Amino acid sequence: MRAVIMHAPGDVRVEEREDPRIVEPTDAVIRLAATCICGSDLWPYRGADQPEDQHMGHEYVGVVEEIGSAVATLEVGDFVVGSFVISCGECGICREGHPSRCVHAVFVDGAIGTQAERARIPFADGTLVKTPGMPDADLVPSLLAASDVLGTGWFAADAAQAGPGRIVAVVGDGAVGLMGVLAARQMGAERIIVFSRHADRQALAREYGATDIIEARGDEGVAALEELTGGLGAHSTIEAVGTQEAMMQAIRATRPGGSIGFVGVSHDVEIPGGELFFSAVHLHGGPAPVRRYLPELIDLIWRREIDPGTVFDLTLPLAEAAEGYRAMDERRATKVLLTV
Amino acid sequence: MRAVIMHAPGDVRVEEREDPRIVEPTDAVIRLAATCICGSDLWPYRGADQPEDQHMGHEYVGVVEEIGSAVATLEVGDFVVGSFVISCGECGICREGHPSRCVHAVFVDGAIGTQAERARIPFADGTLVKTPGMPDADLVPSLLAASDVLGTGWFAADAAQAGPGRIVAVVGDGAVGLMGVLAARQMGAERIIVFSRHADRQALAREYGATDIIEARGDEGVAALEELTGGLGAHSTIEAVGTQEAMMQAIRATRPGGSIGFVGVSHDVEIPGGELFFSAVHLHGGPAPVRRYLPELIDLIWRREIDPGTVFDLTLPLAEAAEGYRAMDERRATKVLLTV
Numbered sequence: 079m080r081a082v083i084m085h086a087p088g089d090v091r092v093e094e095r096e097d098p099r100i101v102e103p104t105d106a107v108i109r110l111a112a113t114c115i116c117g118s119d120l121w122p123y124r125g126a127d128q129p130e131d132q133h134m135g136h137e138y139v140g141v142v143e144e145i146g147s148a149v150a151t152l153e154v155g156d157f158v159v160g161s162f163v164i165s166c167g168e169c170g171i172c173r174e175g176h177p178s179r180c181v182h183a184v185f186v187d188g189a190i191g192t193q194a195e196r197a198r199i200p201f202a203d204g205t206l207v208k209t210p211g212m213p214d215a216d217l218v219p220s221l222l223a224a225s226d227v228l229g230t231g232w233f234a235a236d237a238a239q240a241g242p243g244r245i246v247a248v249v250g251d252g253a254v255g256l257m258g259v260l261a262a263r264q265m266g267a268e269r270i271i272v273f274s275r276h277a278d279r280q281a282l283a284r285e286y287g288a289t290d291i292i293e294a295r296g297d298e299g300v301a302a303l304e305e306l307t308g309g310l311g312a313h314s315t316i317e318a319v320g321t322q323e324a325m326m327q328a329i330r331a332t333r334p335g336g337s338i339g340f341v342g343v344s345h346d347v348e349i350p351g352g353e354l355f356f357s358a359v360h361l362h363g364g365p366a367p368v369r370r371y372l373p374e375l376i377d378l379i380w381r382r383e384i385d386p387g388t389v390f391d392l393t394l395p396l397a398e399a400a401e402g403y404r405a406m407d408e409r410r411a412t413k414v415l416l417t418v
Numbered sequence: 419m420r421a422v423i424m425h426a427p428g429d430v431r432v433e434e435r436e437d438p439r440i441v442e443p444t445d446a447v448i449r450l451a452a453t454c455i456c457g458s459d460l461w462p463y464r465g466a467d468q469p470e471d472q473h474m475g476h477e478y479v480g481v482v483e484e485i486g487s488a489v490a491t492l493e494v495g496d497f498v499v500g501s502f503v504i505s506c507g508e509c510g511i512c513r514e515g516h517p518s519r520c521v522h523a524v525f526v527d528g529a530i531g532t533q534a535e536r537a538r539i540p541f542a543d544g545t546l547v548k549t550p551g552m553p554d555a556d557l558v559p560s561l562l563a564a565s566d567v568l569g570t571g572w573f574a575a576d577a578a579q580a581g582p583g584r585i586v587a588v589v590g591d592g593a594v595g596l597m598g599v600l601a602a603r604q605m606g607a608e609r610i611i612v613f614s615r616h617a618d619r620q621a622l623a624r625e626y627g628a629t630d631i632i633e634a635r636g637d638e639g640v641a642a643l644e645e646l647t648g649g650l651g652a653h654s655t656i657e658a659v660g661t662q663e664a665m666m667q668a669i670r671a672t673r674p675g676g677s678i679g680f681v682g683v684s685h686d687v688e689i690p691g692g693e694l695f696f697s698a699v700h701l702h703g704g705p706a707p708v709r710r711y712l713p714e715l716i717d718l719i720w721r722r723e724i725d726p727g728t729v730f731d732l733t734l735p736l737a738e739a740a741e742g743y744r745a746m747d748e749r750r751a752t753k754v755l756l757t758v
Binding site: 345 | 510511514515516518519521648649650653660662665673674675680683684685686687688689690691692694695696697698699700701702703704705707
C-alpha cells in the first residue's frame with residue numbers, strides 16, 4: 079500500500095509499505111476513506127521535533143476490512159471514526175473518561191500512521207466508533223474532523239467550561255482554534271472572542287460563531303479583551319497554539335475563577351507558579367480524550383447540526399501529500415484533506 | 419490598642435497602635451475574640467518575603483463594635499467570622515464565587531492586620547459572616563479556623579474535586595494540609611493518603627480521616643502512592659506547600675483526568691508546560707475564596723459536625739505572639755491560637 083513518510087523536516091514522500099494485517103485478536107484493519115494533515119504535523123515538518131522516517135497521520139475515517147477474533151462491536155464493512163490515540167476502553171482511566179491517557183495508550187501518529195491506504199487499529203472496540211450507516215459523501219469531511227481537530231477543539235471548549243452565560247476567548251486561529259469556536263457556540267456560549275490577524279480565518283471564525291475579533295496579541299491583546307469584558311476577562315479560554323506567549327496570553331485573558339482548556343502541544347513552555355497561583359484560573363488540557371466525545375460528535379454530524387468539514391480548505395489525493403504539507407506550512411491552507 | 423508588628427525576618431513585637439475607626443460607610447470595626455499565626459506568616463519570618471514593619475495577621479473572629487452607615491447585614495454586638503481577603507460581595511467576580519479575587523480585594527495581612535485587639539474591616543457586608551448567636555467558648559477555635567486554615571483546606575479539597583469514590587492525596591502535613599484531610603473526609607472521599615514524616619502530624623491526619631500515610635517524598639513518594647492505587651495515582655491531590663518539589667509531586671501523584679487543588683503560596687515554582695500537558699490533570703488554586711464557604715463552614719461547626727479547632731496545638735495570649743512565631747518556626751507547634 080501507499081503511505082506518507084516524513085524522512086526529515088520538510089521531506090515528505092509517498093512510498094510503498096506492506097499492507098497491515100491482524101496481529102492481536104482485538105485489532106481491526108481499516109481501509110481509509112479519508113485522512114488529513116494536522117497542525118501538529120508541522121512541528122516535525124518545521125524541525126521543532128525530529129522525525130525519523132516517521133509514518134505520518136493520526137486522523138482517519140474508513141471501512142473495516144478485517145477484524146480480530148475478540149472484536150465485539152464492529153463488523154467487516156462498518157464505516158468507522160477513530161481517535162488519534164489508541165485506547166482499550168476498559169482500564170480505570172478509560173472508564174473515568176480520559177481515554178487519551180489509557181494505560182495502553184498508543185499515539186496513532188508514528189506508531190501506526192493513517193496517511194496511508196490501510197491501517198491496523200489495536201483495541202478496535204475501545205478506539206473506533208461506527209457510524210449509523212454508510213455516510214453520504216458530503217459528511218465524510220465532517221466525520222474525519224471529529225477524529226482530531228473537532229474532537230480536540232471540543233475538548234478545549236469543554237475543559238474551558240464554555241456554556242450559557244460564559245464569555246469565551248480563543249487564542250490561536252488555526253483549525254483547532256476554529257473548531258473550538260464551533261464547539262463553544264454549540265455549548266451555548268454567550269460571546270466568543272477570537273484573537274486573529276488573518277482575514278480568511280477571521281471570516282471562518284465568524285461563520286463558526288465568533289462574535290468579536292481581536293487583532294492584537296500578547297498583553298496588548300489581553301488589554302483589548304479586558305476592554306470588551308468590563309475589565310474582568312473571559313470566563314473560558316481556549317489555548318490552541320502551544321507556545322509560551324500563547325499560554326501567558328490565555329492565563330492573563332481569563333478572569334479569576336475562570337477556566338482554560340489548553341490543547342496546543344506545549345513546546346518550551348514554563349508556567350510561572352506565582353502568576354498562576356494569583357490568577358486563580360482553572361487549567362486543564364493535554365491530548366484530547368476524543369474517544370469520549372465521538373458518539374456525541376458523530377450524532378451531531380449525522381443529524382447535520384454541525385458542519386465542521388468546512389474547516390478543510392484544500393483537498394488533495396494522498397499521492398500529493400507533500401504539496402499538502404507545503405500549503406499548510408506556507409499558510410496557503412488552514413487544513414488539508416487527503417482522499418485515499 | 420496592642421498589635422503584632424514584624425519589623426524584619428525573625429523580629430516580631432507587640433506594640434501600641436492607634437485604635438481603628440470607621441472610615442468608609444461600608445466599614446465595620448471589630449474587637450477580636452481570637453486570632454492566630456498562619457503558616458504563610460513564616461515566609462516573611464524566615465526571610466523568603468521581606469516584611470517592612472508589617473502589621474501581621476489575617477485570621478480572625480470577633481464582635482462588631484461599630485458599623486458604618488451603609489452596613490446592612492450586621493449589627494453592633496454580632497459575633498462574626500471574616501475571610502483573609504476583603505471582598506465587596508457585589509462585583510462580577512464575587513457574584514461568580516471567587517471573592518478572594520474581588521475587584522476591590524485587599525489582603526487583610528499587612529493592609530489591616532488582625533493580630534491585634536481591634537481591626538477595621540472594609541466592605542463588612544461582603545467580607546464578614548455573623549454566627550447564629552454568641553458562640554460557646556469551645557467553638558471559638560473552630561470558627562477562627564474557618565477564617566483561613568479550614569477555608570483554605572476546604573477550597574483545596576473542593577478544587578481537587580474530592581468526593582465519593584475518589585482517592586485523595588495530600589502533599590503537605592501542615593495545618594492547611596490537615597484541614598484538607600478533614601474537608602476531603604467531609605466531602606465523602608473514599609480514601610485519603612497523606613505524605614508526612616512527622617509522627618504527631620500523622621496522628622492528627624488520621625484523626626481527621628487519613629486512611630494511609632506515606633513517609634517518602636518526591637518521585638519515591640509518587641512511586642509509593644502508585645503502588646497503593648493500582649498504578650493509576652490519586653483522583654484528587656491537595657498541594658499545601660508551595661515549593662517546586664511539592665508541585666511536581668502533586669502533578670505526578672495525580673492520575674490523568676484527575677484534579678489538583680494547590681493552595682501553598684507558590685515560591686519560585688516553574689511548571690513545565692510539556693509535563694503538565696501530558697499529565698492531563700486539572701490544576702486550580704490560589705488564595706482561597708474562603709468567603710464563599712463561610713456560611714456552610716459556620717453551619718457545620720455550629721452543629722458540631724466538624725471540629726477543626728483541634729488543629730491549634732498551642733494557645734498563647736496576644737502579648738506572647740513572638741513566642742508563638744518561634745514555636746511554629748521551630749515546628750514545636752503546628753498552629754498557634756492567640757487569645758485577645
